[in-house]
Amino acid sequence: GAVVSQHPSWVICKSGTSVKIECRSLDFQATTMFWYRQFPKQSLMLMATSNEGSKATYEQGVEKDKFLINHASLTLSTLTVTSAHPEDSSFYICSASQEPTGELFFGEGSRLTVL
Amino acid sequence: SQQGEEDPQALSIQEGENATMNCSYKTSINNLQWYRQNSGRGLVHLILIRSNEREKHSGRLRVTLDTSKKSSSLLITASRAADTASYFCATERGAQKLVFGQGTRLTINP
Numbered sequence: 001g002a003v004v005s006q007h008p009s010w011v012i013c014k015s016g017t018s019v020k021i022e023c024r025s026l027d028f029q030a031t032t033m034f035w036y037r038q039f040p041k042q043s044l045m046l047m048a049t050s051n052e053g054s055k056a057t058y059e060q061g062v063e064k065d066k067f068l069i070n071h072a073s074l075t076l077s078t079l080t081v082t083s084a085h086p087e088d089s090s091f092y093i094c095s096a097s098q099e100p101t102g103e104l105f106f107g108e109g110s111r112l113t114v115l
Numbered sequence: 116s117q118q119g120e121e122d123p124q125a126l127s128i129q130e131g132e133n134a135t136m137n138c139s140y141k142t143s144i145n146n147l148q149w150y151r152q153n154s155g156r157g158l159v160h161l162i163l164i165r166s167n168e169r170e171k172h173s174g175r176l177r178v179t180l181d182t183s184k185k186s187s188s189l190l191i192t193a194s195r196a197a198d199t200a201s202y203f204c205a206t207e208r209g210a211q212k213l214v215f216g217q218g219t220r221l222t223i224n225p
Contacts, residue, residue: 032211043203043215093157097211104211106158
């Protein structure tokens with residue numbers, strides 16, 4: 001099956017710094033990718049829809065200036081957590097929509113810990 | 116907001132037993148999907164059932180859908196230790212945006 005890779009798998013950073021997480025579709029093109037956030041022992045919450053070549057669409061309550069999304073190519077979307085704070089610590093998971101079927105494939109997730 | 120609710124939140128059974136998890140949702144759907152998540156990992160797609168289907172099988176998995184009750188169940192037969200994971204149902208809120216249930220944490224005891 002199709003593979004979606006996230007990098008890094010885990011990252012620890014100091015409060016106030018910015019962290020970039022990459023989501024790559026390794027063997028297919030994805031015009032659309034999705035970013036989810038998951039707190040411990042909780043469900044996944046959709047944060048934003050990443051569209052190649054255009055601005056991301058953010059869900060209600062998600063700060064677009066806090067969570068910068070860039071989808072510059074058909075195989076790569078990045079999520080940058082700017083000026084990270086401890087409350088941003090979470091598990092971030094991306095999914096990619098395979099063209100033309102629209103089947104979704106999930107990355108392995110990236111665990112962010114902000115000290 | 117999450118529209119799906121799952122029960123039980125946690126389930127612990129002995130290896131070899133069957134595990135049943137339930138999911139309820141609030142809005143009309145085109146399909147419902149079930150995913151598995153091993154601890155600290157990404158999601159693995161298990162099965163998709165369309166709104167005009169009532170039951171679907173895949174290996175040891177059996178999914179039912181009752182659109183009149185807005186509920187679905189996932190049955191795992193002859194459970195194995197490797198089935199230990201969290202299981203989530205998900206519905207689409209338009210354009211592939213998935214809304215996940217709260218999940219069931221399944222533990223299979225050897």
